[in-house]
Amino acid sequence: MVNVNERFSVEGKNVIITGSSQGIGRETAEQFAHEGANVVVTSRSQETIEEVADGINDSDAPGRAIAVECDVRERESVEALVEATVEEFGSVDSMINNAGASFMAGFDDISENGWKTIVDINLHGTFHGAQVAGQQMQEQDDGGTIINFASVAGTEGSQYMSHYGAAKAAVVNLTASLSANYAPHDIRVNCIAPGLVGTAGVASQMGINPADVDREDIDKEMGLPAEIADLTQFLASEASSYIVGETITAQGVPPLEDSNI
Numbered sequence: 001m002v003n004v005n006e007r008f009s010v011e012g013k014n015v016i017i018t019g020s021s022q023g024i025g026r027e028t029a030e031q032f033a034h035e036g037a038n039v040v041v042t043s044r045s046q047e048t049i050e051e052v053a054d055g056i057n058d059s060d061a062p063g064r065a066i067a068v069e070c071d072v073r074e075r076e077s078v079e080a081l082v083e084a085t086v087e088e089f090g091s092v093d094s095m096i097n098n099a100g101a102s103f104m105a106g107f108d109d110i111s112e113n114g115w116k117t118i119v120d121i122n123l124h125g126t127f128h129g130a131q132v133a134g135q136q137m138q139e140q141d142d143g144g145t146i147i148n149f150a151s152v153a154g155t156e157g158s159q160y161m162s163h164y165g166a167a168k169a170a171v172v173n174l175t176a177s178l179s180a181n182y183a184p185h186d187i188r189v190n191c192i193a194p195g196l197v198g199t200a201g202v203a204s205q206m207g208i209n210p211a212d213v214d215r216e217d218i219d220k221e222m223g224l225p226a227e228i229a230d231l232t233q234f235l236a237s238e239a240s241s242y243i244v245g246e247t248i249t250a251q252g253v254p255p256l257e258d259s260n261i
C-alpha cells in the first residue's frame with residue numbers, strides 16, 4: 001500500500017530556492033524546512049537571506065538552512081551557489097528557479113536597458129539555474145526536480161509588463177524543451193504560472209506599502225505565498241511523478257480584473 005504522506009514529502013531533500021529573501025521564495029524555504037528539507041536561502045541581499053536562514057535554524061523546523069548570496073544573472077554566481085550547496089548538504093535534489101522581477105510601464109515607455117534587465121533576471125536567470133543545477137543532478141545520477149517560475153503574464157500577455165510577459169513566456173517554452181532533455185536523467189522539470197499573489201514585490205509594483213501585504217489590505221482575490229508554496233512542494237515531491245514539462249497556473253478564479261500581472 002502506498003503511503004500518501006510520504007509521496008507528498010520533501011523530507012531529507014536538499015533544495016535551492018532562488019529569490020528567497022521575501023515573498024513566495026521565502027515562504028517556500030520556510031515551509032520546506034518545516035517539512036524536513038534542507039534549504040538554501042538565496043538572493044542578492046546577504047543580510048536579509050541570513051535573517052531568513054537564522055529564523056529557520058532558530059525555529060523547530062527539522063530541516064536546516066544556509067544563506068548564500070547569488071545574482072541569478074551571473075552564471076559564476078549560480079555556479080558558486082550550487083557548489084556551496086553541495087559542500088554543505090552533499091547534493092542538489094531540487095532547484096526552484098523562483099527569482100524574478102518586473103516593473104510596470106506601457107510598451108513605448110520601456111527602455112532598452114529596462115527590457116534587457118527584466119529578460120536577464122527572469123529568463124537568463126532561469127537558464128543559469130536550470131543548467132547549472134541540472135548538470136549537478138546529472139553528475140549525482142539520482143534524479144531530481146527543477147521548478148521554474150513563469151506568470152499568467154507569460155501565458156496571457158500583459159499590457160503594462162510586456163517585457164516581463166515575454167520573458168515568462170520564454171520560461172514556459174524553456175520548461176517544455178528542458179524537460180525533454182532532462183527526462184532521460186530522471187530530472188523532472190515543471191513550471192508554475194501564478195496569478196496575483198500578495199507579496200512585497202507585487203505591492204511595490206502596484207504602489208502599495210509592502211508592510212500592508214500581510215493580508216489586511218489585500219484583496220481576497222490575491223493568492224497567498226503559502227498557496228504557491230504548496231504547489232511547489234507538490235512538484236518537488238514524488239506525488240507529481242507523472243507530471244513532466246508542464247506549466248501549472250495558480251490564479252484562483254479567473255479572470256482577475258485589473259490585475260494584469
Ligand SMILES: NC(=O)c1ccc[n+]([C@@H]2O[C@H](COP(=O)([O-])OP(=O)(O)OC[C@H]3O[C@@H](n4cnc5c(N)ncnc54)[C@H](OP(=O)(O)O)[C@@H]3O)[C@@H](O)[C@H]2O)c1
Pocket residue numbers: 018019020021022023024025042043044045048070071072073097098099100101121125149150151152193194195196197198199200201202261
Ligand atoms: N507575486 C505575484 O503576484 C507573482 C505573479 C506571477 C509570477 N510571480 C513570479 O513568482 C516569483 C516570486 O514572486 P514574488 O512576488 O514572491 O517576488 P518578490 O517578492 O518580488 O521577490 C523576488 C525575489 O527575487 C529576488 N531577486 C530579484 N532579482 C534577483 C537576481 N538578479 N538574482 C537573485 N535574486 C533576485 C529578490 O531578492 P533580492 O532583491 O534580494 O535579490 C526576491 O527574493 C517571481 O519569479 C515572480 O515573477 C509572482
